[in-house]
Amino acid sequence: MLNRRKLKLGVLILSVLAIVALAGCSGDKTEKTQDGKQVIRVGYFPNLTHAQALAGFGDGTFQKAMGSEVTIQEHIFNAGPTEIEALLAGEIDLGYIGPVPAINGFVKSKGGLRIISGAADAGAVLIARKGAGIEKVKDLDGKRVAVPQLGNTQDISLRNLLSQANLKDASKGGTVTVIPAENPDILTLISKGEVDAALVPEPWGSRIVKETGARVVLDAKEVWRDGKYSTAVVIASSKFLKEHPDLVEKWLKAHVEITERIGKDPKASQVVINSQIKKLTGKSLPPDVLNNAFRRIAVTYNPEIESVNEFVRISVENKYLKETPDISNLFDLSLINKILAEKKLTELR
Known part of the structure; x- marks a missing residue:
């Protein structure tokens, strides 16, 4: 009987060790290619507010900065919450994203991500x-x-504007009906007269104005x-930031380099960015749309x-966050x- 129990215990221990080993191998596969290269997975949108990502992938700056021993995987998103879900699920390591989804992701995950730069x-x-x-x-x-x-x-920016004008969302007893829709769908809704106004990021504002005859209110x-x-x-996964600070630093060096390049030569940068937009969406932006959109964006590394902090306050006021986190x-x-210190530039506070 004792020998049989020992045998069962031995089988159980071996089974547990096998599961742990398999889990370890599975984890390695998410970070290494078959030829042993380190993988860094990056999410971003085909929007001009993600200009550094578009430029850096478009002209190869990121790959050059990371080196030949690193494989970069691009992950394209159209909505912030989807990108946050991917990052918290371990499917991406870094991302370009709006600050509000970043706040929500930080709160939801209890610190699972960090904002490491502005864009x-x-x-x-x-x-x-x-x-x-x-x-x-x-x-x-x-x-x-x-x-x-x-x-x-x-949306949070719109809520702030409504509050300043003493207006409220209809779902909260007010008179303004707020309708969520993807940016391409907003263009269609405006053209059909099914919505009256929209608060949208570039290049969608310039596109909608050009293609539908809409006007800019603000x-x-x-x-x-x-x-x-x-x-x-x-943003970066807290886990990836802790385990691979060297890779994150290389990425941010490229990010700063691209930011400076766009500031010094916006016209040349626009060509690269527009080419990347065409690659991702199948359609480049007309020159006038690109110019109008670009002048409304300040490309920066300051977050x-x-x-x-104000976005947090407005989110709490509008019940998107239950309490101030x-x-x-x-x-x-x-x-x-x-x-920035190495480049003798002003550090962020």
């Missing part, structure tokens, strides 16, 4: 369809307004804080911490500040 300020416009009779925010009273997604950066700098608000940031560890700017 873009402003870059969103409030537009109204032709004939809607909307000249100012107050005129949204009784109207239908589209946003890319409830709870995203543009330009990018008029939406909020004179344009000094974050529209896109760079505009004060604006992110502790976001003291949301930002990890140690690596970006190290890079």
Whole structure:
């Protein structure tokens, strides 16, 4: 009987060890290719607010910075929550994303991600369809307004505008009907007259104006804080940041390099960015749309911490967050500040 029990115990131990070994192998496969190269998986949108990602993938800057021993995998998203889900599920390591989804992801995961750099300020416009009779925010009273997604950066910006104009969402007893729709669908809704206005990121604002005859009610700098608000940031999985700070630092060096390049030669950068947009979407932007959209975006590595704190406040006021969260560890700017110090640039605070 004793020998039989020992045998069963031995089989159980071997089974557990086998499962652990398989789990370890599975984990390795997500980070290494068959030829042993390190993999870094990066998410971003085909939006101009993710200009550094578009430029860096388009001209090979990121691959050059990471080196031949690293394989970069691109993951394209159209909505912030979807990208956050992928990052928290371990499917991507880094991402370009709006600050509001980043906040929500940090709270939901209890610290599973960090904002490690800014990417873009402003870059969103409030537009109204032709004939809607909307000249100012107050005129949204009784109207239908589209946003890319409830709870995203543009939606929170809209809620702030409505509050300032003493208006409220119809679902909360107000008179403004807020309609979530993907950006291409918003263009269709505007053209068919099924919504009256929209708050959208570029290049969609410029596209909708050009293709439907819509007008700009509030330009990018008029939406909020004179344009000094974050529209896109760079996030990293807390696990990946802890395990691979060297790779994250290389990425951020390239990010800063691209940011400076875009600032110094926006025209040349626009060519690369537009080429990458065509690769991802099958269609490049017309020159006038690209120019109008680009002038509304401030490409930066500053995450505009004060604006992110304001996004938290507005999210709580609109019940997207149950209570004010502790976001003291949301930002990890140690690596970006190290890079800025080396380049003798002003560090972020």
